[in-house]
Amino acid sequence: MAPTPIILRPYSEDDFEILRATLGVAEMTAYLGGPESEEKLRSRHARYVALPNTGHDAMFVILAGPQQQPAGTVGYWEHDYQGQPAWETGWAVLPGWQGQGIATQATLAAAALAHAQQRHRYFFAYPTVENLPSNAVCRKAGFELLGTSAYEYPKGNPITSNVWRLDLQALP
Numbered sequence: 001m002a003p004t005p006i007i008l009r010p011y012s013e014d015d016f017e018i019l020r021a022t023l024g025v026a027e028m029t030a031y032l033g034g035p036e037s038e039e040k041l042r043s044r045h046a047r048y049v050a051l052p053n054t055g056h057d058a059m060f061v062i063l064a065g066p067q068q069q070p071a072g073t074v075g076y077w078e079h080d081y082q083g084q085p086a087w088e089t090g091w092a093v094l095p096g097w098q099g100q101g102i103a104t105q106a107t108l109a110a111a112a113l114a115h116a117q118q119r120h121r122y123f124f125a126y127p128t129v130e131n132l133p134s135n136a137v138c139r140k141a142g143f144e145l146l147g148t149s150a151y152e153y154p155k156g157n158p159i160t161s162n163v164w165r166l167d168l169q170a171l172p
């Protein structure tokens with residue numbers, strides 16, 4: 001079956017509901033320390049809306065299907081990997097749209113946009129080892145598995161994550 005077509009558009013003022021439907025619900029945050037409070041979501045929303053004016057980080061809404069409906073989010077932000085500047089990336093796809101290759105395509109589309117900035121060579125992603133769909137996205141998108149890392153996310157919640165790296169220079 002042909003993959004569901006997607007495009008990315010910058011996250012904007014009108015996108016709070018998609019943020020709430022991803023980081024605000026238990027089902028979507030099972031591997032991310034649980035749903036964020038309304039206050040945290042509101043401050044995250046304000047930060048995302050301001051991103052185009054505040055630096056190089058980027059957040060997008062994924063529009064999927066022929067009607068270009070909001071299906072999730074993908075973004076990247078500056079990150080220090082063992083003293084080297086890089087990008088970290090993250091994604092979320094709403095339950096009704098999962099299993100159609102949307103996160104994989106969206107990650108590669110975001111990687112192409114990051115590559116065009118010519119700022120950092122690598123995308124890093126840190127799904128917890130139990131987050132099988134997210135690890136599958138990394139594998140399918142061509143990330144290389146470097147190992148694991150133990151840390152706290154959110155603070156006070158110990159997790160073990162896989163460390164995945166994508167070389168933006170090697171994108172087709």
Ligand SMILES: CC(C)(COP(=O)(O)OP(=O)(O)OC[C@H]1O[C@@H](n2cnc3c(N)ncnc32)[C@H](O)[C@@H]1OP(=O)(O)O)[C@@H](O)C(=O)NCCC(=O)NCCS
Binds near residue numbers: 099102
């Ligand atoms: C992770 C997530 C974005 C994946 O979105 P998606 O659009 O369904 O991803 P894709 O369709 O591109 O790929 C998902 C892959 O995971 C696989 N998968 C799904 N459930 C799985 C499971 N329980 N075990 C193993 N693989 C699984 C799918 O089969 C698919 O691989 P395939 O195409 O080879 O069949 C989505 O599940 C999500 O939003 N989860 C909650 C938020 C989250 O955890 N974000 C990641 C933070 S690091």
